[in-house]
């Protein structure tokens with residue numbers, strides 16, 4: 001069955017007709033040809049498809065396109081404002097926080113989510129004091145919070161300092 | 175070396191980095207074929223050995239949006255002589271579970287996948303034979319093992335020496351089936367223009383894929399173009415052609431449209447290879463001072479019914495340590511499994527787990543420091559080929575590693591350190607990987623304004639080749655990085671071997687250096703050192719192995735030192751820190767090289783603790799065939815990694831003095847973890863992965 005929807009992606013509105021079975025990931029990649037988010041499993045197991053939905057990170061392969069409504073979808077490419085790379089983009093390049101680069105747009109979106117969650121005071125499984133509204137993104141916190149994004153090239157040891165540098169600059173790491 | 179050492183060695187940021195972090199670098203599926211794309215999805219066999227007895231595509235064909243269903247009945251005929259499982263849909267015979275028995279082509283991916291379920295298939299099948307064991311009656315010796323190594327090597331009298339040895343170790347180690355699982359699934363997008371085929375494809379070397387497509391479809395190589403500038407990881411599974419390339423090309427021909435076939439993650443467990451499981455018996459004999467007198471390493475592993483792939487598991491044992499009496503053997507069982515293939519450091523990865531674990535057991539039996547044991551058995555020359563090393567700095571790696579890690583003063587006895595619930599231990603293992611060079615051709619052109627175009631069919635599967643080759647070219651041409659425009663990953667470019675065997679920079683880099691030298695010579699000789707207004711173009715390359723490959727033994731070496739913590743209550747294993755030191759010859763890019771090393775080592779930790787494809791012995795399928803069931807290391811599984819290397823170019827290896835570093839990081843890593851686990855717990859887990867349950871299993875046995 002086909003349904004007409006309008007997807008708001010990276011600041012632009014796209015009216016399109018989708019099969020109701022179409023995931024947000026496939027709508028982006030196969031219909032809009034926005035291939036910034038990647039497909040690594042299609043089952044919510046790898047994180048390569050991570051995008052921001054109204055600022056919160058989601059696995060876009062687990063979201064049906066028809067359920068997105070008028071939420072704003074942001075891909076890693078969309079984080080670059082006016083063609084200028086985002087701070088996270090620069091940090092990932094500087095710390096060589098990737099190799100093949102296929103998991104990377106998902107890692108970047110996930111890192112955006114981590115920074116926002118930390119600012120909002122959300123604890124993680126390794127947070128010591130659950131009542132402390134002031135989350136400190138230590139290396140252990142970053143490792144834990146970024147663990148939904150698999151990197152088979154195993155750039156993990158570089159992803160941690162890449163995210164840490166931005167967390168520091170944004171005041172969520174002491 | 176005549177290169178001007180300017181950019182080589184520097185930690186230059188990846189030139190493909192800005193596009194990759196934003197997600198705009200086009201991987202196979204993301205290229206624009208210039209027309210709407212049709213989607214292919216496959217029906218896979220549910221039996222391991224047998225024959226399709228009924229195949230009815232009618233219901234699928236009737237679905238709206240389905241363009242065609244390919245079956246062995248109607249699929250285009252491929253030429254004879256294709257290897258392994260490349261003759262897709264050419265017969266009704268089934269040789270492994272997951273084999274493609276039909277393929278649906280449809281307007282959208284949703285329709286294609288839905289139609290797969292509507293194809294009716296029945297089989298006549300025999301019981302699957304999928305379980306490897308060392309006492310199978312049908313084990314056989316292959317003619318040779320992968321990469322052209324001899325199947326066996328026998329020197330002296332091992333049994334006699336073992337009988338006479340003061341101290342011996344006799345242990346059997348097992349590694350499970352592993353799957354490469356690059357995060358980009360194998361993907362092929364094919365388009366025909368008349369009799370010319372274009373394929374945007376995820377692979378490690380476009381020329382390799384061209385060969386099989388040309389052969390299968392009866393074309394000249396010039397009629398096939400494979401384009402692969404960006405590849406989302408590979409680790410060996412993308413080295414050779416697999417059914418996906420054949421199917422995409424077949425389907426595109428039938429529907430006369432661009433067709434894409436993107437495997438699902440589940441299909442990555444049957445259609446694109448795996449690493450064989452291994453059963454390895456290692457016996458070591460030493461005198462009371464720890465000098466080895468005998469080394470025996472006997473390997474049992476599997477291959478597929480329809481093809482032979484013999485992993486060269488015991489080959490590192492032929493060169494690691496001195497001993498007068500030596501034996502290495504490989505035996506195979508042909509099982510009803512999908513075709514195995516290469517996976518990061520085939521041979522060295524499972525082989526060094528066994529050898530380096532056995533060395534640790536010997537050190538324990540001798541009451542000797544395991545680093546000291548290795549140093550004591552350092553061979554002055556290659557102990558089996560009897561030729562000198564081009565360079566070998568294993569001892570320096572071990573010593574430097576010990577210093578950086580803080581090894582001194584370590585208690586030799588196991589299970590002596592606890593911190594709360596945690597048992598803490600440290601372990602060491604050596605690493606090694608061969609240094610080779612392959613044939614590579616290259617073209618370098620310069621225009622009147624001093625802009626250089628470097629063309630070579632190399633690949634960047636995450637190695638950093640885009641950047642490192644540009645650096646090599648800039649130095650060889652005595653210009654700056656900004657004046658180099660590199661083209662790789664396209665079979666239209668001068669032919670070169672794929673990314674594999676850690677030969678990339680040694681081969682492509684040498685070809686660039688020699689061609690650049692030629693270009694500069696021509697500019698000097700014919701143009702008085704001035705750039706002619708309409709430019710110059712020069713073709714060059716390397717033929718293969720260099721002159722010293724026969725007279726010298728060439729290998730990279732390394733040492734891993736690891737701390738392991740084991741939770742006494744749950745058996746959970748953590749690796750909070752590790753130090754690795756490498757002897758990799760010239761390091762071209764300090765930043766991307768470090769990434770190769772830490773990625774390789776981390777994959778070794780993943781192998782040690784997580785990775786295992788479980789086959790159901792009755793039903794014959796991989797039970798855990800996705801990333802929820804097949805665990806790979808996540809960010810939280812990797813601790814502090816201290817990576818360094820010795821600054822020791824290997825002058826005999828190649829034009830650049832480099833040894834190839836893409837694979838060495840994984841070798842020995844799992845042994846270092848297992849050895850540290852023993853030191854922490856006093857328990858020796860000899861079958862990977864070291865999952866929490868094995869702590870209690872070993873405790874019960876102890």
Ligand code: FES
Pocket residue numbers: 038039040041042043044045046047048049050059060061062
């Ligand atoms: S593709 Fe969505 S989580 Fe893997």
Ligand code: FES
Pocket residue numbers: 097098099100101102103104150151152153154155357406407636
């Ligand atoms: S960079 Fe290759 S999977 Fe992460």
